Amino acid sequence: MKRSTLRAWSGIHTWTSLICTVFMLMLCITGLPLIFHDEIDALLHSHDWQPAHPDGPLLSLDTMLDAALVNRPDHAPLFMSFDTDRPVVNVTSGPTPDAASRDMHFASFDRTSGNLVPGDEGFDVMHFILELHTDMFLGLPGMLFLGAMGVLLILAIISGVVLYAPFMRKLDFGTVRAQRSPRVKWLDYHNLLGIVTVAWLLVVGLTGVVNTLKTPIVDTWRTHALADLTAGYDDARVPTPQEMASLDAAVAQAEAAAPDMTLQFVAFPGGSWSTDYHYAIFLHGNTPLTSHIITPALVDARTGTFADMREMPWYNKALSLSGPLHFGDYGGLPLKILWAVLDVFTIVVLGTGVYLWGVRRKREKQGGGEV
Structure with missing residues (x-):
């Protein structure tokens, strides 16, 4: 590789990394507990709740909807979802059918009695972390900004791989020159952990970018x-x-x-996941892969007439698959642990990258050469 080409790739790697590093560090740190979101929620929100009539019949969905509307008489129903391990119906409502997420209210109801299921009051730390990770509390602009940072991360990864080959020509793979200066030692750690995590980081980066496009993707599906x-x-x-x-x-x-x-959730008329005139009833497959791919059936909300069932377009399928893959939610706890280890490695790569840039800048100011 020509020296000028190498210098160009080095510039791309340096500046794309520096611009996105702070935000990538935030995403890696907040992403670590989110990998174990279900397990942490089970610990934080564990209680001894039991259905009122464990062996009794389940109430109809219409009855459950009525109970939710009595609980929030000034709200419109937005979504209805279902717990998989207990007879509970969850209803999300809002002051208007197209309410923003910050104005939505979530409540759970016992399907054997119609009573509210007691929830944990107070500050929800996991919800706070999720919002910070998703959009930094800025809504769609925050999501799109983090998506742009994800694109810079992908450029940093590609340029890093390009630079890795000529750097390692005289060194065996995995070499860490621990006896050399701290800069050289941390450079070796940076390169080693970077190349070890490159495939994972590309997957997480790409799926993260897709996830930030959720609102435009859903709007495109709904509109077209x-x-x-x-x-x-x-x-x-x-x-x-x-x-x-x-x-x-x-x-x-x-x-x-x-x-x-299998029935997954219902989107009511007027919301982003339906039309203004239909129930959108989402079902999913029953295999580990197809359980993340949803297919909607549309039913006229006024007349109850079945309108259509149609497969989601490719961009919606990409969105459906990206969320679980982003957090390692395909292979149970072992895969989540692997995701967490690679996340920690990435934090080290990002941290050492900032350190190496700082050392380099200091040496340049002092007029020193490269080590």
Whole structure:
């Protein structure tokens, strides 16, 4: 490689790394507990709650929706989801059907009685960490900014790989010159851990960038892929809960259309995951991979007429797969532990990169040469 080319790649690696390092450090530090989000939540929110009638029949979804609306009479229903290990229905509501996430209210209900399931009051540390990691409390602008930092990270990784080959020509793989100066020792650690984590970091970086595009992806799907389903509703308004057809009947139609799939959640009319006029009933597959790919059935919310069930476009599938892959949520606890170890390695790579840049700047000011 020519010296000028090497210098160009070095400049790309240095400046892309420096610009994104602070934010990547924040994402790695906040991402570490998020890898174990389920396990930490189980510890923080553990209680001895039992359903009112453990062996009793489950109440209908319409009854559960009514209970949620009684609990929040000034709200519109946005989402309904279901616990997998207990008879609990979760309802997210908001002051308007298109309410922002900060205005949403989440409540859980016992499906054997309709009563509220007691939640943990006070500060939710995991929710705080998740919001910081996702958008730095800035909403869509924060997500897109972190996506841009992710693109810089990918450029830093690619340029680092390009620089690694000529650097290691005279050294065996994994060499750490511990007897040399601290700068040389940490440079070797930086290069070793960087090349060890390169594939993982590319995967996490790419999936992270995809995750930051969630809002544009969902908006594109809603506006374009579902446009034909809203053609006849030009002058209609979002139906109120009192005007909506039976939710149980709508879900039954969706499940009949896909008997080999499992109900995951319901999006009500007016929200980002549905049209202004339909229930969007999302189902998922039953294998480790297809359980993360959701397929919506659309049912007219006023008449209860089944509209269509259609496969999500490729960009929605990429979004569905990116979230679990980003946090290592495919292979149980062993994979999460591996993700955590690689995350710690990445923190070391980022930290040593800043240290090496600082040492280099100091040497340049003093007029020293390279070691």
